[in-house]
Amino acid sequence: MNRSKPIETPKKKNGVTMKVAIQMITIATTVSWVLLIVFAVTVVYSMKDIRIDWGEPEATVTTDEKLLLEFPIGIVNDGYYSLQDFNISTQMYDSQGALMAQGTTFVSSIGTGDDLNTTHQIMANLTDILQKHQDLIFNDTELQTMTNVSMKTAELIWFQASSNSTFSWGAPLYNLTIAPPKIMTETGTNNTTYYRTVLSISFENHALFNLSGTTQVNIFNNKNDLITTEEASFNVAQQSSYQNEIQLDTQAVNFTSNGHIEISFWTPFFSYGPLVIPYG
Amino acid sequence: MANQLKPNQKGKLSVLQKALKATIKGTILYVAYFVLSQFLSPLSEYVPGFQQIIETFVTVYIILIIIAELTSGSILQHFFNAAKALFIVAYIAASLGTGTFNLTMGTLSFAVNIQVFLIIAMMLGLVGLAKSVMQTINYLNEKAELALGEVPAYT
Numbered sequence: 468m469n470r471s472k473p474i475e476t477p478k479k480k481n482g483v484t485m486k487v488a489i490q491m492i493t494i495a496t497t498v499s500w501v502l503l504i505v506f507a508v509t510v511v512y513s514m515k516d517i518r519i520d521w522g523e524p525e526a527t528v529t530t531d532e533k534l535l536l537e538f539p540i541g542i543v544n545d546g547y548y549s550l551q552d553f554n555i556s557t558q559m560y561d562s563q564g565a566l567m568a569q570g571t572t573f574v575s576s577i578g579t580g581d582d583l584n585t586t587h588q589i590m591a592n593l594t595d596i597l598q599k600h601q602d603l604i605f606n607d608t609e610l611q612t613m614t615n616v617s618m619k620t621a622e623l624i625w626f627q628a629s630s631n632s633t634f635s636w637g638a639p640l641y642n643l644t645i646a647p648p649k650i651m652t653e654t655g656t657n658n659t660t661y662y663r664t665v666l667s668i669s670f671e672n673h674a675l676f677n678l679s680g681t682t683q684v685n686i687f688n689n690k691n692d693l694i695t696t697e698e699a700s701f702n703v704a705q706q707s708s709y710q711n712e713i714q715l716d717t718q719a720v721n722f723t724s725n726g727h728i729e730i731s732f733w734t735p736f737f738s739y740g741p742l743v744i745p746y747g
Numbered sequence: 748m749a750n751q752l753k754p755n756q757k758g759k760l761s762v763l764q765k766a767l768k769a770t771i772k773g774t775i776l777y778v779a780y781f782v783l784s785q786f787l788s789p790l791s792e793y794v795p796g797f798q799q800i801i802e803t804f805v806t807v808y809i810i811l812i813i814i815a816e817l818t819s820g821s822i823l824q825h826f827f828n829a830a831k832a833l834f835i836v837a838y839i840a841a842s843l844g845t846g847t848f849n850l851t852m853g854t855l856s857f858a859v860n861i862q863v864f865l866i867i868a869m870m871l872g873l874v875g876l877a878k879s880v881m882q883t884i885n886y887l888n889e890k891a892e893l894a895l896g897e898v899p900a901y902t
Contacts, residue, residue, distance in 0.1 A: 485885045492878045499871050504783065507864060512786040625860035632854065 510621055513546030519616065526675030532594055532735050534676065538587040542577055548621035550577040555587050559634060560611045561600055567591060567610065597737035604640050604739055607673055609633040637673030640732065644669045648728055648746050653716070660719045664695070666728065669710040672703040680734030684713050685741070688723040769816035773809045780805045794850060800842045807834060825883040832875035839868050
């Protein structure tokens with residue numbers, strides 16, 4: 468019995484090729500895993516070096532009577548990766564949950580080490596808001612705001628943060644007080660008697676804007692005839708009080724012992740009235 | 748010869764070598780995990796259970812590596828390599844789900860979408876599985892060749 472040499476077949480060559488292929492796959496997958504893990508860890512780690520600073524809002528009124536709220540925003544990206552599609556959107560809702568105003572700020576790319584300063588603008592149509600929500604003319608309130616910040620980091624990982632907060636709304640005619648009318652009999656220069664009605668009006672402008680407009684007062688007698696009308700203009704800076712006495716003179720012949728007074732307010736942003744006050 | 752080892756001594760040395768290799772691999776992996784976990788610690792503060800997910804994964808993965816190393820040279824090694832690759836794919840799919848995470852802290856809520864990252868990781872896991880299958884085929888091929896080579900030929 469003779470033992471021959473091991474049979475050599477082309478399979479031996481295939482085996483070597485397969486080993487090389489396996490080694491190549493091993494190296495490729497190992498390198499890929501290391502890169503992927505390092506990438507994931509550095510992305511998470513660098514998120515702590517992204518800072519978004521919100522400043523106090525500045526309110527301005529545009530020429531078309533819209534309220535523009537501008538929030539200065541500072542975005543500091545000290546992370547390892549750039550940020551793409553950086554988007555801030557804010558929605559402001561009324562007490563019933565209806566959308567009142569919204570704004571969006573979009574920055575396509577923020578590179579590493581960049582310090583970007585921008586403004587986030589929210590435009591509100593004051594005329595529409597105050598006509599629709601007349602309680603906002605007289606009452607300070609907290610409006611619900613929803614802010615979304617979304618961004619993509621390293622072109623791969625999408626991140627979103629949402630926050631519910633409140634925005635303090637200041638009423639332009641806060642604490643509107645109309646004192647009961649004072650009616651006095653006066654004698655004119657040619658000894659004619661007339662009635663002088665003095666109406667005291669006061670309010671505080673808590674709004675983010677200066678308020679200018681006109682107060683119109685109409686006095687009607689008991690036959691519902693308009694016997695006197697008077698207009699008084701006002702210009703009240705934000706966070707200021709207003710107090711005025713409006714005098715209306717009525718000829719005795721038209722004046723009746725009872726009737727009513729109608730008061731209306733006209734401003735570029737809203738008109739309100741008439742408020743009816745009986746007298747006599 | 749005096750310095751020649753007996754077969755049982757050779758076997759003991761082989762087991763010792765395997766154990767040493769397994770220990771080194773396990774230690775390197777644990778050190779790598781320990782270093783990387785320092786970077787991930789800020790996230791662990793905010794994502795509940797994140798640390799546990801990573802710890803479980805690393806523990807099972809290191810155990811599979813040690814077993815695969817101890818059984819190297821046998822068919823069992825390839826079973827454990829395949830199990831390791833399957834474990835990666837299954838664990839990623841089970842723990843990361845759809846790749847979208849939501850977290851709420853008071854009035855703040857966060858959402859992170861890592862779907863692309865997830866797809867890449869699962870593809871790499873599948874490549875690892877394919878590699879294990881290839882290694883098994885190669886191992887069986889070599890075994891068969893060896894067996895064929897040892898067949899006595901009658902002339």
